[in-house]
Structures are given as C-alpha cells and as structure tokens.
Amino acid sequence: MCRMKQQNAGYRLGLKTRQFLRWLNVQETRLQQRGVPYWITKLPLYLCIATAVGLLIAGALFAALFLALMIFMAWCLVTATKGGIDIPYDDDEPVDGYNATGPEGPGYYYSGRKIDD
Incomplete structure (x- = not known):
C-alpha cells in the first residue's frame, strides 16, 4: 500500500x-x-502563494483564449462551407485567361497570346 x-x-x-x-x-x-520582524519573515510565503495564484490565473486565461480560438475557427469553417460567396462560372470563357484588346485584336488572352474561339 x-x-x-x-x-x-x-x-x-x-x-x-x-x-x-x-x-x-x-x-x-x-x-x-x-x-x-515577523511580517518580513512571512514575505517568502506570501510570494510563493502569489506566484501559485498568478500561474493558475495565467493558465486559466490561456485555456479560455485557446477555447475562444477553437470556437472562432469552427465558426469560420462553418461559415466558409455554407457557400456564401457565389462565383459565376461560364464554360465559354477560359478560367486562367483575361479579356482584352491586344495586338491580335479583341478576345481572350492567356500568357500574352490570343486564345482562338
């Protein structure tokens, strides 16, 4: 035992x-x-108690901040997966290109070259 x-x-x-x-x-x-004096002899004990209480408060604060961060991250993930942003997608237009009037005339360009329709 x-x-x-x-x-x-x-x-x-x-x-x-x-x-x-x-x-x-x-x-x-x-x-x-x-x-x-008596009160001076008690100072180390008071300092030890204050240190222990301070460490407990700091630990509780860090735990609360960590919990708040986790809740915020979960909220961000839920908000992001709801599909709040709608991006229009047309199959006719190239995704990586851009529409401009270049040396080969108006149209869609990719890496500086015109993409044929």
Missing part, C-alpha cells in the same frame, strides 16, 4: 509541498530568533 502511494504523482507533490512548508517554517523561526 505504501509503495502505491509513492507512485502517485499527487501524493508526491503533497509530500514535496509539506517538506517545503516545513523548511520555510524553520527559516522563519531562525530569522525571528535573529530579530527580523
């Missing part, structure tokens, strides 16, 4: 957190014995 607990990542994280808080408490006690 004890071996299974040690393999659990959450259990190991809890142990490391407990060890860190014990170490921090020992350092606070040492500083207080040297005459450092």
Whole structure:
C-alpha cells in the first residue's frame, strides 16, 4: 500500500509541498530568533502563494483564449462551407485567361497570346 502511494504523482507533490512548508517554517523561526520582524519573515510565503495564484490565473486565461480560438475557427469553417460567396462560372470563357484588346485584336488572352474561339 505504501509503495502505491509513492507512485502517485499527487501524493508526491503533497509530500514535496509539506517538506517545503516545513523548511520555510524553520527559516522563519531562525530569522525571528535573529530579530527580523515577523511580517518580513512571512514575505517568502506570501510570494510563493502569489506566484501559485498568478500561474493558475495565467493558465486559466490561456485555456479560455485557446477555447475562444477553437470556437472562432469552427465558426469560420462553418461559415466558409455554407457557400456564401457565389462565383459565376461560364464554360465559354477560359478560367486562367483575361479579356482584352491586344495586338491580335479583341478576345481572350492567356500568357500574352490570343486564345482562338
């Protein structure tokens, strides 16, 4: 049973957190014995808490932005597949050419040469 607990990542994280808080408490006690004010000895703990909260907020913000991006991409794909843009296509006109009056007279040209009708 004890071996299974040690393999659990959450259990190991809890142990490391407990060890860190014990170490921090020992350092606070040492500083207080040297005459450092109480509120200064608590600053590292407050900084650790602020860092953890900041990282959680940043992670939540990134997750929300990622979700918004995925929703926007899905909306774009749905809008694009509805066929909202109608492109007229005539079989008589070449797709790659253009209509102009060139050296060989008016008509459809492709790569600078007139396409015969």
